[in-house]
């Protein structure tokens with residue numbers, strides 16, 4: 001571990017690690033959108049409820065979601081579909097890379113972990129249900145309840161993945177965990193891990209919605225666009241500051257060997273990249289006081305910062321795992337996997353899926369109604 005990640009590993013291991021971090025970073029963009037978007041939409045629906053209760057009279061009926069929440073409401077089902085699709089690729093590489101530790105954690109948490117499937121199915125249908133005219137006719141409460149269920153399902157899914165990850169790192173606890181028949185693995189690292197993901201999700205979310213608003217600029221009322229841009233700035237800055245804080249907290253939480261690895265040449269440049277990316281994004285968001293400031297140039301620079309933060313964070317997270325697991329014992333199985341082939345098939349389908357998703361987004365964008 002005295003070379004920059006992923007150099008210093010035999011080439012099959014380095015290749016799978018590279019594919020894992022790249023696909024995990026792509027997946028994380030969509031996962032962040034769904035996680036933060038569901039919370040934004042739930043808060044928006046609760047805000048509508050509160051306003052309607054406060055303002056009695058005919059004007060109460062006109063209180064509705066803002067432009068930001070409307071965009072999220074339109075795109076959340078698509079983004080969930082993309083998160084699910086994009087999640088498959090890192091899942092494949094994870095199983096090649098870590099085999100036993102990943103499968104064992106899965107089996108030990110079996111019911112708990114597998115509950116994320118019905119949770120995601122419920123979330124998926126709730127996202128469509130909360131837009132149905134029938135539910136609308138019943139008033140604002142059922143729609144708010146549906147979105148709260150979605151946010152809870154996503155929160156549960158995030159927790160399940162984080163808990164599974166942590167259990168996979170603690171081989172010394174497997175026997176006791178199995179013997180006890182417990183359903184939960186309450187490791188104290190869970191909270192800084194989840195804290196980082198959830199706070200970082202808001203910064204990624206703000207950037208993606210920033211692009212969506214910039215592309216749909218002409219269809220939006222300028223006043224609503226200005227308000228949405230200021231809301232995005234607030235979400236982005238809160239997400240960036242809080243995630244920087246959470247990253248430091250997470251580092252302090254770790255044991256000495258993991259901290260030493262994160263300070264070594266293996267991970268240090270990636271750690272720097274995380275904070276450099278946060279600084280670039282902060283500088284881009286600070287002057288955004290209206291829709292006119294969401295220029296492509298600003299968004300491109302912020303996106304470059306976000307790519308640095310995302311890649312840096314995914315690699316730092318991986319280095320933490322490499323310290324806990326002995327990857328050298330698995331190098332032979334990586335070599336064998338690389339000999340079996342299948343990479344051409346993976347890359348072909350990766351490309352085909354990316355094109356199909358891009359075509360779906362393009363069709364939706366073309367046909368979507370301008371903001372209400």
Ligand code: HEM
Nearest residue numbers: 031034035084087088090091154157158161162165193197
């Ligand atoms: C909206 C639904 C989802 C949410 C909110 C979510 C959330 C998360 C979170 C928070 C992590 C990071 C865990 C950690 O490092 O502590 C994670 C990891 C991961 N997720 Fe998801 N996830 C979702 C759906 C999915 C789906 C459907 C798949 C697969 C098809 C998937 C695949 C993965 C993979 C492969 C990892 C990396 C696990 C590891 O490295 O141990 N996710 N997810």
